Structure formats: C-alpha cells, structure tokens
Amino acid sequence: MATQTETSAVDIDRSIGDFHYDVHYGHDAGVGLSDRVVNYISDVKQDPDWVRQFRLNALKTFLSKPMPTHWASKDLDAIVFDNIRYYLAQGTPTKRNWEDVPEDIKRTFERLGIPEQERKFLAGVEAQFDSEAVYSNIKKAVGEQGVIFVGSTEGLKNHPEIFRKWFGKVIPTGDNKFSALNSAVFSGGSFIYVPPGVKVKHPLQAYFRINAENFGQFERTLIIVDEGAEVTYMEGCTAPKFNTATLHSAVVELVALRGAKIQYITVQNWSANVFNLVTKRGLAHEEAEIKWIDCNIGSRLTMKYPGVVLKGRKSRGEVLSIALAGNGQHQDTGAKMIHGADETTSNIISKSISIGTGRATYRGLVHVPKHLKHCKNNTECDALLINATSRTDTYPAITVRGTGNSVQHEASVSQVSAEQIFYMQQRGLSEGQAMSLSVNGFVNDLVRQFPMEYSVELKRLIELEMEGSVG
Amino acid sequence: MQQLEINNLRVAIGESEIIRDLSLTVRTGEVHAIMGPNGSGKSTLAKAIAGQPDYRVTGGGVLMDGENLLELGPDERARRGLFLAFQYPSEIPGVTIADFLRAAAQSRSPEGEELEATDYYAKLYEKMDLLDIDRSFTSRSVNEGFSGGEKKRSEILQMAMLEPRFAILDETDSGLDIDALKIVAHGVNSLRSPNLGVLVITHYQRLLNYIIPDFVHVMVQGRIVRSGDKELALELEEKGYDWIRDHAEEPVLV
Structure with a gap:
C-alpha cells in the first residue's frame, strides 16, 4: 500500500467479539515450544517444583504423541506449533475490582458486557485475557459460605491440599495430545471448591478472551464440589478475527462428590481462525450429577467431547450440545459416558446445524461394562442441513454389555426446505429471518433447558450467524 | 377502493407454460372464486402471485394498488x-404459532421498533376468540402433527392476525372434510370487510355454499374461460366441467 495506514484503535466487524485493542505485554514466552518456554512459564508463575516437573513431563508426552489426523481432521496439520506464542501476560496481579483492571484490558470486557452481566445475575466472575486472569471476584455472601473461586495459579498455590488431590486425576496428561499440551503450558482457568451442602444459587462465570495474534490460550479449570453441594459454572469466549491460526486448548476437570451437582455451561464463539481443541471430563461419585451444556458457534475447527465418568452408584451424567457449523467451519463434537457403577444413567442430546460448506460431526462414546446392572443411556442426535453443500456425520460408539442395562439411540437428519422458507417469507419474514427462526425452532426444546440469560444470548448468536449466511 | 390487478399474466414452470394470458381484477370488499378442473393452473396462479421462486412469470403483470408486485420478493x-x-402449509418444528406470528408481525414494524408483547397477545387472543380457537392452540409448533382441519385453522388465524388487504385461499383438491370446510368458511366470513379482497380457489362448488362469492370465474388450461355471479358455480356443479370445455371456444370475460 502506498499510503501510510494509521493503526485504528479498533476494528469492527458484525460479529460480536471481532474487535481488537492494542495491549502492552510485560511477559512474553516468545514463539515456539520447548523446555525453555515451559521453564519460562514456570518462572513467571513461580510454580512449585512439582508443577514445573509436571509441565516438563507433559511436554515430553505431547512431543511423543502423534496428531489425531487419522480419525479427526487433516485440518489439524495446519497448526504450526513453532509459530505460536504460548504465554502472554501483562504481568500485573489479578484484580478484585474492575476499577483496578488496566484500562486497555477493561474496555474489552466492558464492550463484551461482562461487568454488566456480573451485576445482573452472577455470583462471581473471572475474566481471562490471553494467558492470565485479569479480574476475579466472588460476591461476598458466596465467599462467606466457604466457596473458593480463583484462578488456577492461585488455586494451586493457596489451596494445594484440595488442588493437588484432584489435579490431573480426571484427565491424565497423556489422555490425548492436546491434554498433554495443556498440561505443559497451562495458565489461567478457574479453580472452584464448593464446601459440603453449599448450594450456590447464582452461576459463577468465566470469560476467556484471546486478544493476541499467533497465540495459544491454555486455561486449566478444576472444579470440586463437595458432598451434597451444587454449582453452575458458565464460560464464554471470543477472539478477534486474525488471518493466522490461533490455538485454544483447554483442560477442564470436574469432580462431583457424593450427591453433588455440577452444571457446566459453555457458549463458544471463537472467531473463524481459532482451533478449539478442548478436553472436558467430570467424575461423578455416588448419586452425584454432572451436566454439560455445550454450545459451539464459532472457531475454525472444534474438537470437544465432554464426558462423565459415572464412578458412583446412581450417579448421573448428561451432555446437551448444540453445534453451528458455518461456512468453512468444522464442529467435531460429541460426548463420552463411561459407566462404572450400577444404576448409573446417562443422557446425551446433540443438535447440529450445518450451513453453507459447514461440517458438523457427532462423535459419541457410551460404555457400559458387562458386570454392571440397571444402567441406562439415552442418546439422541439430530442434524439440520441448511444448504446442499452442508455436511453432517454421526459416529456413535455404544458398547453396552450385560443383561440388566438399557440403551436407546435415535438419530435424525433434516433439512430446511425451500417450501418452508417460502411459507415463512409469505408471512413477511426475510429469507434470513426465516432461516434463523427455523434454526431456533430446531434447537428450541434444548435451549429451553438453559438458564434464561444464556438462551437469549444463544438465540441472538444464531440470528446473527443466519443473517450473515444468507446476506 | 384498492385493487389487485392481474393483467395478461403468463407463468411457466420449467419449459411448460401453465398460466396463459390470464386477467382478473379483485377489489377490496369483494370475494371472488376461481373454480376449475385438476391441472387447470389454479394453484400455480396463487403461488405465482405470492412470488414462489419456482414459478417463472413470462408475461403480463400483477399490480397491487398500482404497484408492480412482480418486482418484489415474496416477503415484501x-x-x-x-x-x-396455503393448500399444504409447511411444518416449522419447534416454532410455536404464537412465536411465528409474532415474528411475522414484527417484520411489519418499522426498523428498530420492538413489538409490544402485551399488545400483540391482546390482539392474538381477540382474533382467536373471533374465530372460536382454543387458547392452547398457539403454543403448538406451526403445523407440526396437525390434522387437515387444524392446518386450516392455523392458516385462517394467521390471516386474521396479519390483516392483509388481499388474501388468496388455495383450497384446490385438498380433500377437505366438512369440518375443515366450515372452519375456512367461518374464518373468511368473519373477516369479510370492505378492507379485504378475497380470492378463493376451489375445485368443488360445495365450499361456495358456505362462502357466498360476489364473482365466480372458471379456469381451464391456464385461462379464465367464463365469469359470472354465484349462479355460475351452481350451474357448473350441475353440468360439470365438460360443459365449460365445450363452450370455451370464445372466452367470456366480465
């Protein structure tokens, strides 16, 4: 270009999260992955020795594992690990007050409406900007009940007796290549502990924001809910749209002790250059209940299969998921239910929508071993195709052995027909409005089970996506 | 007075011409009936006027109060x-009639203006009472699992809510039982007003026992071959379409 381009303060696109403010970083691990980078992260975070060793071991595991391109997607080969920055932070401690959050970061979250949501309906909020939480706060009343809600770094330092007991136990380092990567370079994410019998009324929320280009975000979340306690955790995420690939690879471990209930809600709206490769699993003890509500709207490629290990008798696991694959996107999502005790039940309901050249894949694993009795699984996957070029695949792997167990599986593929669109247009709706109403109808029975604020947000995101896809 | 004016209309599907030089004017306050044998192009006419993209207009025009409809999209x-x-209205799974109609009503509001929920529901309930429709009806998904009669009820309710100036009712060959027929008739009769022009398309005369038309047109092979008043429908019932075909050499237009 002949003219000097002035760096504008903000680039705006129609999608909600697509803007970017320049920020100064005090800590930068540089480009590429090595022992040096892992040690740099440990130094900056002042990790205890066991964590540093855990990271270095994980790096070896990561390097030794092949990419899962043979079963998932060749697109994974587009990730160049040597071009990614693994740690970026301003180097200031996490703030308890929005007033104290540096202005250049605060305005990002204000624009995303996080402080406002916090005031309205949340019990606590953590906001992560690139590698570190910049803000973390819990309502006083909730904190007084003994609930801990802090970042993972703070969790492992200040609450080692709980943290260390469960960390890496639900999802071992070597579970898959990306859980190993996360274990090597993890930073940020939440640590939550809810004491016995405490029922946290309002949700706790984490918001993950990627701001930098060529960056990888590797948050690590560990939630432990003690006997008879209950919590709902919600996470949201956005990033500006860059031309280069960005990597998001989180590990989330949930532990529900006897009779505990955890509801974990995700609304993922990464920009279309983000590889979102996340491992999420919960461990349910006796009579405990773990429910994943997982909505994937954004990203270039998402691979995510939230799971529940039903370890205790009468425990219950549930995955409700919605995936929206727009042009050029691949949502490879699903669920894993590992039954490990009698009278355990699991329920999987998955709905996917493929638009344009979008591709939605459902991958499910349900395992009930032979010696168990009175276990139940219900799996339903419904796919909606918008265009002739859209694609959907279903790979349900269900192994139910033994005689006293029952399983039910239903799958459907439907299409928004030209007649349906014409019918709606004849009532005055534009083509985009007609599409978005059809899609909202398709996911409606599932969305109704979400907390109100999130179902409204989800509908709005679907509308934006559909209007954009037709225009 | 306003009018829907169809001038020398020609419509093709693919390469075959279905509507051949058809002209008809419907004014507000009037009810017109188009009758005709199977395959005469009655439904094609309805869908072409509404803008179904598979139907290609090859000649003539359709004007609503002087505005050329053919230049507008179906939603406009x-x-x-x-x-x-619709003769066969589409199902919209997961979308309730109430939400669907609200979206349709919203689409008629000025840009950026949010429809007032209480006003909307007040109007919806008023129309449901007018048409003797149970309140629980609108919480069902649009046409999903509906009987023939329920589909008609839903169409009529939508018409009542959207308050069109011109309504085309495509009832051709839909094998309506007598109850469904009465629903349509009751609806149309309740909504009849000086501000509404109606074009009823039907194969059988019996619907016209319940909706008394001001004008009856007989359509054969893509054009109107005879027009008259309600007596024409009775005559047609008695003598059959062959009688019209035999006398269709010189189209009689009113």
Missing part, C-alpha cells in the same frame, strides 16, 4: 398486504 409482497393461505 406479504408485508405490502398480500396473504396466501
């Missing part, structure tokens, strides 16, 4: 006040 035609009651 609808928002200008054109309504088509």
